[in-house]
Amino acid sequence: MDLSAINPVLLIASLMVAATPLLFAAIGELVVEKSGVLNLGVEGMMIIGAVAGFATAVESGSPLLGFVAAAGAGAALSILFAILTQYAQANQVASGLSLTLFGLGLSALMGQSYVGIKPPQMQKLDIPLLSDLPVIGPILFGHDLMLYVALMLIAAVWAVIKFTRIGLVLRAVGENHDAAHALGYKVVRIRIIAILFGGACAGLGGAYISLIRVPQWTEGMTAGIGWIALALVVFASWKPWRVLLGAYLFGGVTVVQLNLQAAGVAIPVEYLAMSPYLITILVLVILSADKSSAPAALGRNFHAAR
Amino acid sequence: MKLTKLMTSAAVAFGLATSALADDPTKVGFVYVGPVGDGGWTYEHDQGRKAVVEEFGDKVETVYVENVAEGPDAERVITQMALQGADLIFTTSFGYMDPTINVAAKFPNVRFEHATGYKQAENVATYSARFYEGRAVQGTIAGNMTKSNIVGYIGSYPIPEVIRGINSAYIHAKKVNPDVEFKIVWAFTWFDPAKEADAAKVLIEQGADVILQHTDSTAPQAAAQAAGNVITFGQASDMAEYGPLPRVSSIIDDWAPYYIARTQAVMDGTWTSGNTWDGIGAGMVGIGEISDAVPADVKEAALAMKAALADGSYHAFTGPINKQDGSAWLADGEVADDGTLAGMNFFVEGIEGDIPQ
Structure with missing residues (x-):
């Protein structure tokens, strides 16, 4: 056992990368749930984003274009969910689940000719002086662009929900859609926009996995991150900064357990492998003891005539 | 109603299995642990399968299933292949060892080849590379x-x-x-x-x-x-x-030379169980x-x-x-x-x- 082999700076830098897909998916779902819609299709939208982003990046040679396509593909898939739940009044849980299954199947079909191909590499931001700083350089300034986008997204969602009129309207729709409707807000329209936003974010998260974190395309490569994102939103009490905390915690423990293994710590591998899930849930359950509750209209369909 | 339907289809499948031995092309099945495009292990096994097709042309028919999880699911897939009339089935991952042995016991007329394992039977051979x-x-x-x-x-x-x-x-x-x-x-x-x-x-x-x-x-x-x-x-x-x-x-x-040789052995009726373990020398x-x-x-x-x-x-x-x-x-x-x-x-x-x- 040799713990000195673990470099804390590199550890923090790589946990940020490991957490980013989760961050994207969770912040998108947070907005969706704030509007009173429960979309269980995060995993499906992520994997569609992963394959669409990968294919576009390979064909065009530009990873950035890949991310744009991924956001588009995620949003496009979520339109299906929006039509089912907002117009056809279908059950949200069932629609979300079927969206995941559909996404997994469709992505496998779309990605068949992309298995084993090498995608173009995304350049890391290299800011001359800042990136060379000891400790802070690799942690704060040595990443790819999308990682910062995820962080800015968290800040932006927090600010919009807390301080702006748009945020108030979104919350009103999520807490009591009848009252919001009586005040003249277009409940269905607002929810559809939220669903699209959630789809685009999930797509970005998927593309982050297939283009940066791995980078490769394989069937089912999101491996349950979408489900973890869903759980994260609940345990984070629908608060953006807690989503960030939870995601980094999860990413951190994931990376630490591999580091411990490589350093030869004598804990059975199985315990190490389950630790990210256990620790993240434990911490967030303790945090959520402050009784902040779910949006009151979460999962309930709205129809103006009822 | 449903049960009878199931039983007739099973009977039909069995019928196909026996008639396959008579005049139809030799049917060779492959069970893969990953996708054929993994660029590694499964890819090479699939190259071996393609070499078999190229070697025997019309006289052979190959089927494969990708991404088969090791464990009970493998048993289902192998059983399905045997029911569909495969004469020879290659199971290409260590974790298929017990499933292969279990299925082989139920289909004494089908030959099985398990890669990298150590359990053999009358109709189960093992093969691996050094x-x-x-x-x-x-x-x-x-x-x-x-x-x-x-x-x-x-x-x-x-x-x-x-x-x-x-x-x-x-x-x-x-x-x-x-x-x-x-x-x-x-x-x-x-x-x-x-x-x-x-x-x-x-x-x-x-x-x-x-x-x-x-x-x-x-x-x-x-x-x-x-x-x-x-x-x-x-x-x-x-x-x-x-x-x-x-x-x-x-x-x-x-794997190509081995797969071709074993398929040939099934066609000739000379197939026997055994353990093949070749290295760099044998290619x-x-x-x-x-x-x-x-x-x-x-x-x-x-x-x-x-x-x-x-x-x-x-x-x-x-x-x-x-x-x-x-x-x-x-x-x-x-x-x-x-x-x-x-x-x-x-x-x-x-x-x-x-x-x-």
Whole structure:
């Protein structure tokens, strides 16, 4: 056992990368749930984003274009969910689940000719002086662009929900859609926009996995991150900064357990492998003891005539 | 109603199975653990399948199922294949061992071939390649090339085949570089690019500048390329698209001759159960082109090792070798027997860490 082999700076830098897909998916779902819609299709939208982003990046040679396509593909898939739940009044849980299954199947079909191909590499931001700083350089300034986008997204969602009129309207729709409707807000329209936003974010998260974190395309490569994102939103009490905390915690423990293994710590591998899930849930359950509750209209369909 | 329907269709399937032996083309089934496009293990098995098709043309019909999980699901898939009238079924992963034996007991007229396992039956043969010979060549290059003296190793499952590879690579790296140290991460998967990439990154962060993998995807190659100054080896397949750096060489599995021979044996009615275990000499294990990133003298040493293994003048496990706990295993000049190798469950002296149980 040799713990000195673990470099804390590199550890923090790589946990940020490991957490980013989760961050994207969770912040998108947070907005969706704030509007009173429960979309269980995060995993499906992520994997569609992963394959669409990968294919576009390979064909065009530009990873950035890949991310744009991924956001588009995620949003496009979520339109299906929006039509089912907002117009056809279908059950949200069932629609979300079927969206995941559909996404997994469709992505496998779309990605068949992309298995084993090498995608173009995304350049890391290299800011001359800042990136060379000891400790802070690799942690704060040595990443790819999308990682910062995820962080800015968290800040932006927090600010919009807390301080702006748009945020108030979104919350009103999520807490009591009848009252919001009586005040003249277009409940269905607002929810559809939220669903699209959630789809685009999930797509970005998927593309982050297939283009940066791995980078490769394989069937089912999101491996349950979408489900973890869903759980994260609940345990984070629908608060953006807690989503960030939870995601980094999860990413951190994931990376630490591999580091411990490589350093030869004598804990059975199985315990190490389950630790990210256990620790993240434990911490967030303790945090959520402050009784902040779910949006009151979460999962309930709205129809103006009822 | 439903039950009768089921039974008639089963009866029809059985009927097909028996009539297939008479005049229809010989039907050969393949069960794969990953996708055929993994660029590694499964890809090479599928190349073997294609070679069978090319060799026999109309006289043979092949079917395959990809991404079959090891365990009960495998039993279902193999049963399905046998019901559909396959005459010969190759199950190409270690974890299919018990499922193959179970299904074989139910279909005495179907021949089964299980890769890398050790359980045989009247109609179940086993076959494997001596990958550890390739690992000896890898170890020689790795020990010479590492500057940090840390070699990272991504293990899949702690089974004899993988442990053999680690031991062989370590022994030969140590031989050319006494300061070399191995760091081992168990991924507990054959194919999961995200996990493999994470494992490779962690090993690189902890100072490894050589990454050896016993998993099937090219993700560790991509991680090494992104990190720079790290060398890797193609696993199971050439993975040449990552050359000349980070990939400096590879172990290539060549199953085609074996698959063709066994299919021929079924056609001729000469198929018998048995255990085939071939190495570099017989061509079942190939060493991919050693790239120019490797210095000429190292390349020469690696090729000399390959030649010695091929003609049988050198065995990859030649004593003196002690076990990890310091107890003697092989005396000076003694060579490991196949039985011990097939069931190898210990590290050799000098490797740190325990084998997960």
